[in-house]
Structures are given as structure tokens and as C-alpha cells.
Amino acid sequence: MGRREILRLVAGFRRFRDRYFVGEEALYQRLSTGQTPKTLVIACSDSRVDPALLTDASPGELFVVRNVANLVPPCDPGRGVHGVSAAIEFAVKSLKVEHVVILGHRQCGGIRALMSDTAKESDEHLFIGKWMKIAQPAKERVLARHQGEDFEALCQHCEMQSIASSIENLKTFPFVRQAIEERGLELIGIYFDLEKGELFEMASDGTSFTPIDITARA
Numbered sequence: 001m002g003r004r005e006i007l008r009l010v011a012g013f014r015r016f017r018d019r020y021f022v023g024e025e026a027l028y029q030r031l032s033t034g035q036t037p038k039t040l041v042i043a044c045s046d047s048r049v050d051p052a053l054l055t056d057a058s059p060g061e062l063f064v065v066r067n068v069a070n071l072v073p074p075c076d077p078g079r080g081v082h083g084v085s086a087a088i089e090f091a092v093k094s095l096k097v098e099h100v101v102i103l104g105h106r107q108c109g110g111i112r113a114l115m116s117d118t119a120k121e122s123d124e125h126l127f128i129g130k131w132m133k134i135a136q137p138a139k140e141r142v143l144a145r146h147q148g149e150d151f152e153a154l155c156q157h158c159e160m161q162s163i164a165s166s167i168e169n170l171k172t173f174p175f176v177r178q179a180i181e182e183r184g185l186e187l188i189g190i191y192f193d194l195e196k197g198e199l200f201e202m203a204s205d206g207t208s209f210t211p212i213d214i215t216a217r218a
């Protein structure tokens with residue numbers, strides 16, 4: 001990273017510090033003793049879809065996991081190390097979040113690579129192909145249901161279908177199922193269309209997405 005880029009980041013931190021530490025000392029004093037976020041967001045690593053920026057969230061509001069294509073793997077404690085699963089476990093069991101939001105988005109590079117078969121394991125990509133296999137069932141469902149549609153439409157369908165698949169995968173974690181049954185943990189699918197600046201919410205059965213009226217007040 002060049003010196004100029006570091007200075008740009010530091011200048012950003014200075015603005016952040018002025019805004020939060022000077023303006024909201026009480027908030028920071030409270031946060032210095034622990035966090036109590038109500039929402040876990042699983043979002044893409046894509047630089048255009050930062051969940052805290054998109055929702056104008058304050059420090060302490062969102063517990064966030066970001067990865068390529070905002071995917072949740074199925075519960076598989078037997079093999080490997082699992083950063084995403086560990087974060088979900090901590091958020092659900094220890095922080096006792098009330099909602100888990102899978103935040104997908106338009107123009108997702110991971111989904112595009114999956115749909116175009118460029119994500120396959122190769123010398124160039126050691127890890128992406130294996131990771132994107134999590135969304136392979138979503139791809140197959142999209143190809144079966146939307147035969148004949150153009151590539152852009154197929155990518156968009158898969159961006160949405162993979163959200164539904166991740167929500168299904170969330171339910172394979174015993175502690176997630178337990179939290180749903182015992183304290184009403186909600187699993188929510190949201191899709192951000194960054195071309196149109198619109199949000200869509202997934203129906204509870206995962207089969208469709210409808211536009212969210214963003215003028216509605218909380």
C-alpha cells in the first residue's frame with residue numbers, strides 16, 4: 001500500500017473519530033465494555049456493498065461476516081477450519097442476535113464466475129472454485145428453471161437463488177434451528193440492486209423477491 005493511500009485512510013479515520021468519539025462519547029464508553037448487536041449480516045466482500053455504509057449503521061449495531069458472494073456453507077464440523085461458521089456460532093449463541101440477514105447483490109463477481117465456469121479450480125484460482133461450490137445447487141436450480149434466458153438474467157437469478165440456499169444452509173446448524181424455535185431468531189434474505197439503488201426482500205419460502213418500500217419508517 002502506498003504512503004498516499006495510508007494517509008487517505010488515516011484522514012478517513014480522523015473524520016470518523018471526530019464524528020464518533022467527540023460527538024458520541026457516551027456511545028463509545030458503553031461500547032468499550034462490550035457489544036450487543038441485534039443483527040448478524042452476511043454480506044459479500046465486494047467494495048460496493050459495505051453493509052454498515054448501506055444501512056447507515058452506527059458502531060455496535062451490526063455483527064458482520066463478509067466473504068466472496070455472501071455465502072453460508074452447510075454445517076460441517078468434521079473437516080477444515082470454518083471462519084464463517086465460527087462467526088455465525090458466536091453471533092447466535094453468545095451475542096444472541098435476533099436476526100440474521102443474508103445480503104446479496106447485483107453484479108456479484110463470485111456468482112458471475114460460478115455461472116460462467118471461470119471459478120473452477122485452476123492454477124490461477126486455488127480457492128475460489130472450491131468456495132463457490134457452496135452455490136452450485138443454486139446454479140443448477142437456476143439453469144433448470146430459466147432455460148433460454150440470457151447470461152445477465154441467469155446471473156441475477158443465481159444471485160437471488162444463492163441467498164435462498166444460504167438461508168437453507170443456515171438451518172443446518174443445530175444452534176440456529178434451536179434459536180429459531182426457542183427465541184424466534186429470524187432469517188432474512190435481502191438483495192441490493194446496485195444498478196438501480198433498490199432493495200428487495202426474499203419471501204419466506206425463498207421463491208421470490210419483492211421490492212422494499214424504502215419510504216416506510218421503522
Ligand SMILES: [Zn+2]
Pocket residue numbers: 044045046068069070105107108109110111
Ligand atoms: Zn458479490
